[in-house]
Amino acid sequence: MADEEIGKTCIEQLKKCQSFHLPNLDLPPWSPSPSFLAKFRGPPYVKKESLPCDVKKKIEKCLNTPRPKCQIPALSPSFIASFSAAPVGAFFSMGENTLKIPMVLFAENRKRLCRKLKVKVPKGAVVLLQGGDSLNLYSTDVEYVFRQEPYFNWTFGVREPGCYGVIIPHTGESILYVPRLPESYATWCGPLKTLCQFKQIYETNRVNYVDQMGLFNGYEMNFPFLGAFVQILNVIHLEKLFSANEFDP
Structure with missing residues (x-):
């Protein structure tokens, strides 16, 4: 043309x-x-x-002719306040490029549980939850992909196996119990987390080792923070279990 x-x-x-x-x-x-x-x-x-x-x-x-400047509307104070109040602490994540869930969500779950139980259980009662355990492939050292027990995951959001959790409904206090791993684990799994690190990651009130509970060494359950209380145990158990796994009642 x-x-x-x-x-x-x-x-x-x-x-x-x-x-x-x-x-x-x-x-x-x-x-x-x-x-x-x-x-x-x-x-x-x-x-x-x-x-x-x-x-x-x-x-x-x-x-x-100069390009017109981009006119961005001013942010409202309410929006800035809500953004500033967004949780920026610890979070639950399954790795890079996965959804990050603030640990305050699990803290809110525990609060909801305490509100429901306060009117149904006597004062001094506690909730003891057992997390999932890792499973080995027959007699080898190969482990199945670990999936956390649903109740425990909803309450604490813990990723590691072999943990326990305690909740005191009338005070709202939460205690996480983690397994005490031998130093040899660090050779294959990297540096072992300390109790302070677990407390910072999962934002519970306290963190202790599982062997400090007294459940597996023949002694009476040891919860010094509770004092004397009547041990009435209501156990949530599964009717159908995998044949490769054994659960203690």
Whole structure:
């Protein structure tokens, strides 16, 4: 197509572009590209000198017109307050690029549980939950992919196996019990977490080792923070178990 017709097309399109935003020009395939209009460069078959004078003036005006500044509406104080109040502490995550769930969600679950139990259990009662255990593939050291016990996961959000949790409904206090692993585990699993690190990760009131509970060494259950209380045990158990796993009542 002749350069004169190209120029007329450019004029029509420039008139449509009120703010002279070059990327918004709806130019036909055979017309100069926006980059050509912006830089005065184009395909070999289009010559700058062949463009009509009025087209050149439009282009120069477009190039000399500053782009309007982006007008961003001011954020409302309520939005800023809600954003500032968003949880930024510990979170539950299954790895990089996965959803991060703030640990305050599990703390809220424990509060909800305590509110329900306060009116149903006597003062001094406790909730003892057992987490899931890891399973080995027959007699090998290969482990199945660990999945946390649902009740325990809802209450504490703990990722590690072999843990226990205690909740005191009338005070809202939560205690996490983690297994005491031998130092040899660090050779294969990396540095072992301390009790302080577990407390920081899961944001419970206290963290102790499982062997400090007195459940597996023949002694009476030891909860020094409770004092004397009547041990009435209500156990939630599964009716159907995997044949490869054994659960203690």
